[in-house]
Amino acid sequence: MNRSHKAVTPLAILAMMAFYQEWNYTAWIYLATHGTYALLWVYKGFTFPDRQFLVPCSIPYGVFYVWLPLSLYWIAGWLVMSRHVQAPPWYLAMCVSLTATGIFFHYVGDMQKHMHMQYRKGTLLTEGVWAGCRNPNYFGELLIYLGFGLLAMHWLPMAILGTMVVGLWIPNMRLKDKSMSRYPEFAAWKARTGKIVPYLL
Template identity: 55%
Template sequence: MKQKHFIDSHKGITGLAVLAMMAWHGAWDQAAAWLYLALHGSYGLFWILKSRLFGDRSWEAPCGLGYGLVIWAGLSLYWIAPWLLMSRAIEPAAWLLALCVGLYALGVFLHFSADMQKHLHMKYRPGKLLNDGLWARSRNPNYLGELLIYGSFVTLPLHWAPPLILLLFFSVVWLPNMRRKDRSLARYPEFAEWKARSGLLFPRLLPRRGRIRG
């Protein structure tokens, strides 16, 4: 089996897990619960489509059952957000609901568009540095999109635990991956110039001052 099999299956079943929580807590008349289902449930479906059409090669690595269960357990931490939302019958203010939808929409655009651009770049321009389009000012626009997506999920419950879990994932998984990728891409002659005009995660609007270093 591959890592993607465990990741895809977990993301695909998330909508059903949220529906089960709604049934358990009798949250059928809770607007925020339905919104959470629409956001996180649709994201799971989008992820599976992406995996089949232009999946990330890094998730093709072989994976044993033990490590696969670790992946499942880690991703299941994100289910704490809907549980807190429904168990506490939280109904966020209308402006906050709108903010979460906006964050989700922008995140979906960045995440999936950036991954599609990377997929096409690797297919038609292999061996070239990807430093244009969505990647011109941010070296990780796909991670930025994912951060916004999950940011919308963890905001809805109005509880400190889900944002802390997201921060944990960012610090332990995402940030090391971004740093590792920077070190790998430093082999390209044009990387130093790209690094000077781009941010690691958030887009850099102004180039870094001083001499460009590799």
């Protein structure tokens, strides 16, 4: 379900651009950043998928607990197109940089985890981007959606992102910490890492 939603995302953004006849730089940058991230996510799903996204689910569950929540992230695009946002060049560059940095941490973190599970399963992953952060993939997603949300120049995408972080991401991180605490080296790793922001938070 996640993969299908990501695959539709660039088309949804293009449809919004066409509906509102919005073809300015901000609209194209939004399509390039959010659309590229979505297509890379689909590719990642075929090459090094996260196991939790491979679990089959019913259509009602997929619609109400996957598609609808994920579609909240489209609101930033809708705001860009419907409000005809024209961000200044420096602001566009900042948003692109946030998204690019986020994609790096998200996908590198997921690839490291994927390879670790294949070749070093049963040990704690504390190397690479995991050396300073216990959830580099979440840190990447935070930067990615921050980049998208800021392009809208509106408070609503920030509120949606904050709700996701507090209501879903942080509880998942706590559960993961609890699970990882079975490793003897976890306490030392936790002491020198950030939960979501490398070395800081």
